[in-house]
Amino acid sequence: MLGASKTAFEIAVADYLDDLYRYAYWLCRDRWLAEDLAQETVLRAWRGWSRLREARAVKGWLFTILYREFVRSAARKRMESEPAEALRSEPYDHADPALAIDLDRALRGLGEDSRHAILLQVLGGFSCAEIAAVLGSSEGAVMTRLTRARQALRRSLEPGETDREANEA
Amino acid sequence: MNCLEFRRIALADPRRLEAEAAGHAERCAGCKDFLVRSLEAEARLASALRVPVPRGLRARLLDRSAFPRRPLRRLALAAGLVIAVAITLVIGWPRNDPLALAGIDFVMFEEAQAIADAKPTDAAVLARVAHHMGVSLPEQLGEVRYVGTCPFAGTTAYHVLVKSPLGKVTLLLVPERPLASRAVASAHGLEAAIVPAVAGSVAIIGGSGRSISRVETLLKSS
Numbered sequence: 001m002l003g004a005s006k007t008a009f010e011i012a013v014a015d016y017l018d019d020l021y022r023y024a025y026w027l028c029r030d031r032w033l034a035e036d037l038a039q040e041t042v043l044r045a046w047r048g049w050s051r052l053r054e055a056r057a058v059k060g061w062l063f064t065i066l067y068r069e070f071v072r073s074a075a076r077k078r079m080e081s082e083p084a085e086a087l088r089s090e091p092y093d094h095a096d097p098a099l100a101i102d103l104d105r106a107l108r109g110l111g112e113d114s115r116h117a118i119l120l121q122v123l124g125g126f127s128c129a130e131i132a133a134v135l136g137s138s139e140g141a142v143m144t145r146l147t148r149a150r151q152a153l154r155r156s157l158e159p160g161e162t163d164r165e166a167n168e169a
Numbered sequence: 170m171n172c173l174e175f176r177r178i179a180l181a182d183p184r185r186l187e188a189e190a191a192g193h194a195e196r197c198a199g200c201k202d203f204l205v206r207s208l209e210a211e212a213r214l215a216s217a218l219r220v221p222v223p224r225g226l227r228a229r230l231l232d233r234s235a236f237p238r239r240p241l242r243r244l245a246l247a248a249g250l251v252i253a254v255a256i257t258l259v260i261g262w263p264r265n266d267p268l269a270l271a272g273i274d275f276v277m278f279e280e281a282q283a284i285a286d287a288k289p290t291d292a293a294v295l296a297r298v299a300h301h302m303g304v305s306l307p308e309q310l311g312e313v314r315y316v317g318t319c320p321f322a323g324t325t326a327y328h329v330l331v332k333s334p335l336g337k338v339t340l341l342l343v344p345e346r347p348l349a350s351r352a353v354a355s356a357h358g359l360e361a362a363i364v365p366a367v368a369g370s371v372a373i374i375g376g377s378g379r380s381i382s383r384v385e386t387l388l389k390s391s
């Protein structure tokens with residue numbers, strides 16, 4: 001049983017907030033929307049805190065809430081998963097703006113499920129089985145999506161490297 | 170494990186290889202090199218995804234998430250005001266009916282998922298259900314965009330999305346949920362009315378009272 005106080009809640013979620021925001025950021029490509037999404041996630045998490053039983057489930061629980069909240073808000077506001085050009089990536093947020101633009105373009109080139117899967121794994125550190133639980137999918141399907149996503153990202157971001165591998169194969 | 174299997178596994182999750190895959194990489198120079206390059210690519214990807222977090226984000230997220238810490242006096246004044254307004258509302262304002270409110274919550278939080286999950290229902294089935302319930306679904310309602318079933322209020326509802334001249338309206342036909350009298354709710358910028366039918370009840374959720382009244386009138390037009 002987890003502590004019921006707000007302090008216990010803050011301690012349990014604090015370590016995940018940065019990556020939660022980053023996950024939201026790459027879904028929305030807008031820092032304000034991302035912060036709103038993270039805010040709504042934390043609010044919902046607090047409301048459901050008394051029902052959570054295991055500390056080790058906190059991270060997966062937070063990312064699941066954010067994923068669902070994103071899906072809901074996309075439907076509610078008719079906000080497409082790939083928003084208008086004006087809302088797309090904010091390269092000035094990034095240490096390497098050119099890379100941010102390329103990465104944004106590469107991520108947009110992935111299917112919706114593949115994008116969620118790769119972001120959850122790289123930012124959240126989740127296993128294929130955990131991602132399958134978040135996305136409501138099978139572990140095998142997640143593995144396939146991740147494999148394809150990495151291949152596509154490497155083709156987009158490191159074309160020379162993939163050419164070399166193709167020649168070696 | 171062969172090289173192809175290894176590379177599939179390494180591309181799915183290069184940082185979490187099981188013993189068999191790790192053993193293969195030890196024995197196969199090509200796959201070991203592939204793994205090294207995969208891990209390097211993974212590190213570059215992770216680094217690129219780690220955008221800077223806005224200053225003060227943690228504090229903002231946590232402070233707003235539960236109990237804002239404000240001076241007690243201001244809190245007491247606010248509490249007094251809230252109580253006064255609440256008394257006024259309780260006395261003079263129509264109450265939100267729980268079932269109608271559940272209709273609004275469904276539209277706000279579950280409708281998109283329900284549509285994504287459900288298998289759309291045949292329009293002919295909907296027509297039969299409506300007939301059984303004594304409800305009319307005339308063409309004047311608007312363009313029916315979706316018909317499906319979903320769980321609602323402990324039973325199954327027929328979920329209909331209508332693009333009406335006054336905006337999007339959601340109908341939930343609940344044949345197994347009889348109702349004594351009409352009830353309403355208002356929340357999240359949406360209005361809802363739940364009305365009794367010959368058999369069961371119908372929840373109507375829309376953006377304005379006007380759009381709901383229009384639909385309600387048409388539903389009773391048979």
